[in-house]
Amino acid sequence: MRIFLINTGTELLLGDVRDAHLSFIAQQILQFGLRIEEQRTVLDGPAIQTTLTDIFPKSDLIFVTGGLGPTSDDITRDLVAELLGLPLVRDENVLQAITERLRKRNIRMTDSILRQADAPEGAQILPNRSGTAPGLFLPAGINPSLPSPHLFLLPGPPRELQPMFKEFVMPIVQSLLEGAQMVKRKLYKIANMGESVVETMVGAKLLAIPGLEVGYCARPGEVDLRIVGNPAQMEAGDAVITESLAEFVFTTTDETLEEVIVHCLKKQGHTLAIAESCTGGLLAHRITNVPGASDVFLAGYVTYSNTAKTDILQVEPNLIQEHGAVSAEVASVMAENARKRSGSSFSLATTGIAGPGGGNEAKPVGTVFVGMAWANAPATAQRFFFPTDRETFKQMVAQAAFELLRKQLIAGDGAKGKFSLR
Amino acid sequence: MRIFLINTGTELLLGDVRDAHLSFIAQQILQFGLRIEEQRTVLDGPAIQTTLTDIFPKSDLIFVTGGLGPTSDDITRDLVAELLGLPLVRDENVLQAITERLRKRNIRMTDSILRQADAPEGAQILPNRSGTAPGLFLPAGINPSLPSPHLFLLPGPPRELQPMFKEFVMPIVQSLLEGAQMVKRKLYKIANMGESVVETMVGAKLLAIPGLEVGYCARPGEVDLRIVGNPAQMEAGDAVITESLAEFVFTTTDETLEEVIVHCLKKQGHTLAIAESCTGGLLAHRITNVPGASDVFLAGYVTYSNTAKTDILQVEPNLIQEHGAVSAEVASVMAENARKRSGSSFSLATTGIAGPGGGNEAKPVGTVFVGMAWANAPATAQRFFFPTDRETFKQMVAQAAFELLRKQLIAGDGAKGKFSLR
Numbered sequence: 001m002r003i004f005l006i007n008t009g010t011e012l013l014l015g016d017v018r019d020a021h022l023s024f025i026a027q028q029i030l031q032f033g034l035r036i037e038e039q040r041t042v043l044d045g046p047a048i049q050t051t052l053t054d055i056f057p058k059s060d061l062i063f064v065t066g067g068l069g070p071t072s073d074d075i076t077r078d079l080v081a082e083l084l085g086l087p088l089v090r091d092e093n094v095l096q097a098i099t100e101r102l103r104k105r106n107i108r109m110t111d112s113i114l115r116q117a118d119a120p121e122g123a124q125i126l127p128n129r130s131g132t133a134p135g136l137f138l139p140a141g142i143n144p145s146l147p148s149p150h151l152f153l154l155p156g157p158p159r160e161l162q163p164m165f166k167e168f169v170m171p172i173v174q175s176l177l178e179g180a181q182m183v184k185r186k187l188y189k190i191a192n193m194g195e196s197v198v199e200t201m202v203g204a205k206l207l208a209i210p211g212l213e214v215g216y217c218a219r220p221g222e223v224d225l226r227i228v229g230n231p232a233q234m235e236a237g238d239a240v241i242t243e244s245l246a247e248f249v250f251t252t253t254d255e256t257l258e259e260v261i262v263h264c265l266k267k268q269g270h271t272l273a274i275a276e277s278c279t280g281g282l283l284a285h286r287i288t289n290v291p292g293a294s295d296v297f298l299a300g301y302v303t304y305s306n307t308a309k310t311d312i313l314q315v316e317p318n319l320i321q322e323h324g325a326v327s328a329e330v331a332s333v334m335a336e337n338a339r340k341r342s343g344s345s346f347s348l349a350t351t352g353i354a355g356p357g358g359g360n361e362a363k364p365v366g367t368v369f370v371g372m373a374w375a376n377a378p379a380t381a382q383r384f385f386f387p388t389d390r391e392t393f394k395q396m397v398a399q400a401a402f403e404l405l406r407k408q409l410i411a412g413d414g415a416k417g418k419f420s421l422r
Numbered sequence: 423m424r425i426f427l428i429n430t431g432t433e434l435l436l437g438d439v440r441d442a443h444l445s446f447i448a449q450q451i452l453q454f455g456l457r458i459e460e461q462r463t464v465l466d467g468p469a470i471q472t473t474l475t476d477i478f479p480k481s482d483l484i485f486v487t488g489g490l491g492p493t494s495d496d497i498t499r500d501l502v503a504e505l506l507g508l509p510l511v512r513d514e515n516v517l518q519a520i521t522e523r524l525r526k527r528n529i530r531m532t533d534s535i536l537r538q539a540d541a542p543e544g545a546q547i548l549p550n551r552s553g554t555a556p557g558l559f560l561p562a563g564i565n566p567s568l569p570s571p572h573l574f575l576l577p578g579p580p581r582e583l584q585p586m587f588k589e590f591v592m593p594i595v596q597s598l599l600e601g602a603q604m605v606k607r608k609l610y611k612i613a614n615m616g617e618s619v620v621e622t623m624v625g626a627k628l629l630a631i632p633g634l635e636v637g638y639c640a641r642p643g644e645v646d647l648r649i650v651g652n653p654a655q656m657e658a659g660d661a662v663i664t665e666s667l668a669e670f671v672f673t674t675t676d677e678t679l680e681e682v683i684v685h686c687l688k689k690q691g692h693t694l695a696i697a698e699s700c701t702g703g704l705l706a707h708r709i710t711n712v713p714g715a716s717d718v719f720l721a722g723y724v725t726y727s728n729t730a731k732t733d734i735l736q737v738e739p740n741l742i743q744e745h746g747a748v749s750a751e752v753a754s755v756m757a758e759n760a761r762k763r764s765g766s767s768f769s770l771a772t773t774g775i776a777g778p779g780g781g782n783e784a785k786p787v788g789t790v791f792v793g794m795a796w797a798n799a800p801a802t803a804q805r806f807f808f809p810t811d812r813e814t815f816k817q818m819v820a821q822a823a824f825e826l827l828r829k830q831l832i833a834g835d836g837a838k839g840k841f842s843l844r
Contacts, residue, residue, distance in 0.1 A: 013458045015448025016637050019441060022463065026437030036435045038473075039463040041444065047460065185436065196492050196535060203494060215466070216493045217433045218579065224438060274703075274724070280710025281696075281703035284724040288702025289813055291778055299730035302696070302706040302722025304715075308764060312721065312734065342730060356713055387526055389552060391711050392581060 001060045005039040008066040020158045033183045044073040059149045066156030068133040070112045086120035126168040131160040188225040188249045191403040205240045220392045221399025257402045258286040264409045265296040273342035274300045275334040278352035282394045299342040313337040328381035331371030336379040347373045348401045354390045370401045423482045427461040430488040442580045466495045481571045488578030490555040492534045508542035548590040553582040610647040610671045613825040627662045642814045643821025679824045680708040686831045687718040695764035696722045697756040700774035721764040735759040750803035753793030758801040769795045770823045776812045792823045
């Protein structure tokens with residue numbers, strides 16, 4: 001099934017609003033193994049007709065968003081009716097729903113609001129529980145004398161479109177599918193490894209599976225590897241990835257690395273403290289983005305100055321003097337003392353040079369030490385090098401630190417009893 | 423000038439990633455009074471050629487994003503070269519830049535990485551300071567035997583595309599405009615005020631200026647008000663905004679609120695400490711995103727648990743018992759003791775209920791107290807209510823806290839000597 005999405009709206013093309021429909025609709029229909037082949041953003045106005053005329057012959061289903069409201073630039077409904085040679089007919093149920101909605105809100109009915117109760121003859125109404133303008137479904141060939149694909153007209157505001165899509169659009173799409181071949185999709189998220197390293201490990205073997213689609217999406221400190229195919233292709237692809245990358249994949253769902261960590265800590269009855277210098281609070285921020293973080297996260301210490309490192313985490317000035325604030329020694333002590341001070345079972349610590357200033361030959365900008373401590377074992381520290389801009393550096397350090405902790409938690413979970421809470 | 427944007431990337435059409443390029447590029451070129459006529463998202467692969475062939479005759483300039491990287495799905499460069507009948511030529515400068523970048527990171531050169539140094543003959547290289555793949559500019563009619571519009575090929579990751587666009591693409595676009603009528607654009611950023619409040623204050627007066635374009639862009643805790651017009655229209659618009667909103671506008675440049683604060687603290691010789699409960703490190707994270715933050719930011723205390731509040735910030739358990747951890751009293755003490763402990767001249771503190779759990783009737787989810795302290799004055803706290811999702815809540819609290827501090831710093835700067843460092 002060839003599916004297209006058309007977003008109408010001058011505000012999108014001016015950059016005032018960021019589109020949310022493509023990702024939402026794509027994720028919804030992927031549940032049926034369907035995908036969007038192409039998406040276009042066009043101006044409100046005649047461009048809608050031109051674009052539909054262009055896409056009609058190559059599509060089986062088109063979603064059109066926006067332009068159903070009461071203002072003068074909302075003309076999608078009229079343009080589609082005209083294009084398909086269908087008269088607009090007032091729908092009494094919609095009229096009643098709109099009247100009721102206005103009455104509750106003490107808003108006066110106007111001609112422009114009334115227009116929203118009009119629908120091209122033969123279209124199916126999709127009720128709007130969060131606004132006035134209903135959605136419309138025009139099945140393929142609605143006008144027998146003009147070939148057309150299935151057509152959904154949907155409201156522009158995401159808070160109206162999204163519930164309507166789930167409740168009314170999804171069942172219609174499913175009914176259109178009956179017996180069609182479905183493709184599957186699987187995502188593998190890998191932290192702290194470069195895109196080209198991931199490809200070197202599995203790329204050739206995945207490309208050798210006929211018909212399997214492979215995609216990589218890189219973000220700071222993370223690669224999302226994606227495969228799409230029929231069940232046999234997927235099984236072969238999954239086997240390749242599991243063989244080469246299993247220990248590096250932190251999730252195959254939409255979870256973030258911090259969600260994986262919070263859930264893992266919770267499941268194992270562990271708690272966490274974080275001592276940050278160069279990441280300046282980012283690790284704590286990301287952990288506390290996870291609902292329920294307060295069950296496992298006790299305290300964060302953003303010891304940006306050396307004085308704060310000594311005051312809060314008892315890092316001896318001598319140690320800083322001897323090894324530098326950016327050193328394995330200081331990272332280890334920060335981790336160890338954060339754990340002790342907070343009473344947590346695990347701790348992470350970061351100290352490094354985010355730049356643009358502060359580097360030298362032995363420790364250039366991008367150098368960082370990540371410390372980790374847990375009960376009944378000496379604290380450790382690992383050196384990394386991320387020469388990049390300041391914000392990306394912080395994200396990459398966070399990924400490296402979280403991945404160290406995740407591996408330790410997985411190892412601890414495997415060898416039951418290896419860790420004990422004090 | 424008819425401008426089109428083509429986003430390539432299967433990950434966009436699968437809904438894994440939300441496009442950020444349309445809004446960014448639209449806002450950039452609006453500075454020259456230019457707009458995007460249509461945007462399309464297409465699959466990696468032959469669709470790129472089909473789409474370009476379709477758009478070539480109706481466009482003067484096309485931006486293509488994505489597909490320039492090292493992996494097997496990155497084939498934009500090859501497809502465009504083929505379409506335009508241009509051979510790919512290895513660029514020695516790019517090769518050297520990539521080699522240097524890999525050397526620094528201890529990454530082995532591979533054939534797939536090497537491909538990024540190839541460019542269609544005659545294309546202008548746009549250096550990539552944040553990644554390996556350079557952008558490319560192919561001027562109109564680059565192959566005299568095949569008509570083509572101006573063509574920019576740009577990298578997919580926003581953190582690579584955005585600086586490249588500002589530094590290299592904008593001057594080229596400007597040079598193409600020569601003599602065309604230019605409109606101006608001005609941006610006013612306002613923190614901690616709703617979009618509709620801003621519009622109530624200036625909207626009618628701005629709309630009364632003939633020909634002036636007015637736009638609002640709302641994000642959590644911030645409204646960006648934009649006016650576009652010729653010099654006379656701009657002067658009239660600026661007068662309206664200055665009269666009604668001057669004290670609320672924190673910048674008319676691209677600066678973030680945290681940048682304004684760090685620069686203001688630095689200029690005034692002040693330092694900052696931050697105590698966070700509900701924001702979980704976000705304030706510290708944002709402040710430390712600013713280069714040079716270490717000159718003014720001393721320490722952050724993420725006292726997520728009550729025990730941590732008592733241990734680090736000496737918040738008496740009795741005070742928490744009596745007023746609750748989410749209270750003006752606790753916010754004030756957190757701020758005061760963070761300032762004293764760190765030895766800073768200013769401090770901010772946050773304590774609130776981010777949700778989804780934890781609310782009650784007197785203090786529902788979304789309730790937050792922001793504390794502020796400075797030398798020679800008692801600490802204060804202010805109550806806010808941001809009933810929204812967890813991450814938006816954190817951002818709105820950060821905006822509210824930073825705006826409180828900004829106003830205090832401005833007031834202090836105006837009445838010189840009002841603040842003194844201890």
